[in-house]
Amino acid sequence: MSVKVRFFARFRELLGTDIIINPGEAQVLKELVKGIALRNKEGYQAIFDENGGFREFVILMQNGKRVETTEADTIVVKDGDEIAVFPPVAGG
């Protein structure tokens, strides 16, 4: 099973992007992102709070569709998924 994780803006600078992961069966979205974020302390702290939950401003997408961070510990990733993690948008 292969999943691509894309970080954007500040998160990309801290953690990289287009990271291919081969998660085990029944891997949930939150743990998948956490596993990558733990590679860089500053990156982890940018995305997760002191209790290990997503910071409230973090935006998650699964295959281009918004996913609530509060549900990320119940959503199981699937083969071929593209997961995006980013801070609030600031275009225009």
Added chain:
Amino acid sequence: MIAIQKDDIDIGALIVSAKKRGTGAIVVFDGIVRDDDIREIELEAYEEVAVPELEKIATEAKKTYNLLSVDIVHRIGRLSIGENILIIVVSAGHRQQAYEGSRFIIEAIKAGVPIWKKELCRDGDRWVPGEHPHGSGSGKKKDF
């Protein structure tokens, strides 16, 4: 034309092509890199999601404000002070529809399209904080 691109765009040509039959007003919004004591800005987008989002916003604006045409071109990459960032050209039968439609589009882009900008300053760089009720996630100013 709905696009995210590095290159600048000929605004005059967009205006000409926006003059559809029945046009009584065209409104052009041109967002420009402001001199806020910066050197340049750098823009980044999640293009695979941002382009469909822009298309959705254009469709909604056309329907809601009876616009005859909508063009949205958002630039990415590194831009200098005075360069165009975002061009929105809308045409409508009447000025009120054109003004309101244009305003709707820019506010919708700022609220939800995955694009970010970073200010490159003489003393460091900083991500422009996005709008969010619970914080920005922009981080502290970082030195080069």
